Each structure stands twice: as structure tokens, then as C-alpha cells.
Amino acid sequence: MAYIQIPDDEKGYKLDLFCVPKHYEEDLDQVIIPHGLIMDRTERLARDIVRDMGGHHIVALCVLKGGYTFFADLLDYIKALNQNSDKSVPLTVDFIRLKSYCNDQSTNIVKVIGGDELSTLTGKNVLIVEDIVETGRTMETLLSLLSECNPKMVKVVSLLVKRTPRSSGYRPDYIGFEVPDSFLVGYALDYNEYFRDLSHICILNENAKEKYKV
Numbered sequence: 001m002a003y004i005q006i007p008d009d010e011k012g013y014k015l016d017l018f019c020v021p022k023h024y025e026e027d028l029d030q031v032i033i034p035h036g037l038i039m040d041r042t043e044r045l046a047r048d049i050v051r052d053m054g055g056h057h058i059v060a061l062c063v064l065k066g067g068y069t070f071f072a073d074l075l076d077y078i079k080a081l082n083q084n085s086d087k088s089v090p091l092t093v094d095f096i097r098l099k100s101y102c103n104d105q106s107t108n109i110v111k112v113i114g115g116d117e118l119s120t121l122t123g124k125n126v127l128i129v130e131d132i133v134e135t136g137r138t139m140e141t142l143l144s145l146l147s148e149c150n151p152k153m154v155k156v157v158s159l160l161v162k163r164t165p166r167s168s169g170y171r172p173d174y175i176g177f178e179v180p181d182s183f184l185v186g187y188a189l190d191y192n193e194y195f196r197d198l199s200h201i202c203i204l205n206e207n208a209k210e211k212y213k214v
């Protein structure tokens with residue numbers, strides 16, 4: 001499956017070319033993926049997903065918290081396709097909360113917090129919507145939990161996949177962008193809960209890692 005590759009030497013865009021909240025101006029190095037480009041890529045992902053999964057009822061499963069902005073935007077595009085074509089597919093939503101990060105480090109423990117009973121997914125076509133895949137551990141854990149409930153089909157869409165030697169080799173079915181091995185924030189990606197209120201995807205600078213450390 002095709003995706004946009006952001007190279008390791010990508011310079012991005014200077015912050016002052018875009019609108020960035022004042023409270024984050026000192027914390028970011030550059031804008032790496034502007035909001036408009038995220039939206040344009042998401043529109044195409046929606047089309048690819050409907051083409052492949054559109055035969056049956058889709059349950060879109062949002063991986064909270066980081067996935068919520070991408071989830072909302074992706075579903076808006078899927079809804080637009082449903083509204084404006086002769087073929088359409090029922091779409092229902094579900095939410096699960098996973099946590100594996102402390103500061104900028106992935107921990108080995110993936111915690112499932114809250115969410116509906118996964119057993120409601122039995123026999124359904126499930127689309128897992130995730131913000132970013134790094135080691136792949138979060139997604140592999142979720143997929144093995146899900147397989148216990150026997151869904152009819154499971155596909156994974158991740159807006160971002162990080163190019164990193166820490167990867168387990170896991171690749172989602174649909175990928176928005178492949179990104180360099182830096183810590184990214186914005187568009188609901190957080191650093192200790194900060195930066196979800198930033199529209200563009202940006203690289204966090206070293207000062208900020210210290211400033212927001214827990």
C-alpha cells in the first residue's frame with residue numbers, strides 16, 4: 001500500500017509560516033506535516049478504506065487518546081463518501097484507551113484503560129484507527145486481544161509510521177505518512193498530554209522534553 005514518505009533530512013517549515021499556539025512557540029523545532037496535508041492524505045485513505053471494506057458494516061475502533069483527531073477527520077471523509085455515492089456502508093464507532101508511553105519512551109507494558117467490551121466486535125468488520133505506530137507493540141497487543149473475540153475482518157489504519165530500528169516489523173494495512181525517528185507532537189499526538197491542542201504535526205525540541213517531563 002502506498003504512503004507519503006517524509007525523509008530523515010526533511011527540513012519541514014519554519015514555525016512562523018503557520019499559525020501555532022503562542023504557548024508552544026518555544027517548544028517546537030519545525031512544522032513537519034502541515035494540517036492541510038494531513039487532511040488531503042486522510043481524504044484519500046478514506047477512499048481506499050471504503051473501496052476495500054465497503055461491502056459490509058464497518059465498526060471503526062478509535063485508539064484513544066492520540067487517535068481521536070485523525071479518527072474524527074477520517075470518519076467525516078468516509079461519511080462524505082457514503083452520502084454522495086450510490087453505494088454506502090453502515091458505520092458504527094467504538095473506543096478503546098491504551099497507554100504505553102512515559103515521557104518520550106515507549107514502555108514494554110501496554111495498558112488497556114476503559115472502552116466497551118471487546119466482545120461486541122464479534123463477527124464485525126473492524127477498522128482500528130491509530131495515530132502512530134513506532135515499535136508496533138501497541139498494535140500487536142491490541143490485535144491479539146481482538147482476535148480472541150473473532151471479528152470477521154480486522155484492518156488497521158495509522159496516520160503515521162515511524163522509521164525506527166526499534167520496530168518489530170509490524171506494518172498497518174493503511175499508512176498516511178512514514179516519518180523519521182523523532183518525537184512528534186500535534187494533531188492529537190502528545191508529550192505527557194501536552195500538544196494535542198496543536199493542528200500541525202511538529203518536531204518537539206530538546207528543551208521542551210525537559211520542560212514537560214514528568
Ligand code: IMP
Pocket residue numbers: 066100101106130131132133134135136137138139162182183184185189190191
Ligand atoms: P508502539 O507501541 O511503540 O508502536 O507505540 C505506539 C504508541 O506510542 C502510539 O499509539 C503513541 O501513543 C505513542 N507514540 C509513539 N511515538 C510517538 C511520537 O512520536 N509522539 C507521540 N506519541 C508517540
Ligand code: MG
Pocket residue numbers: 063064065066067130131132
Ligand atoms: Mg496511540
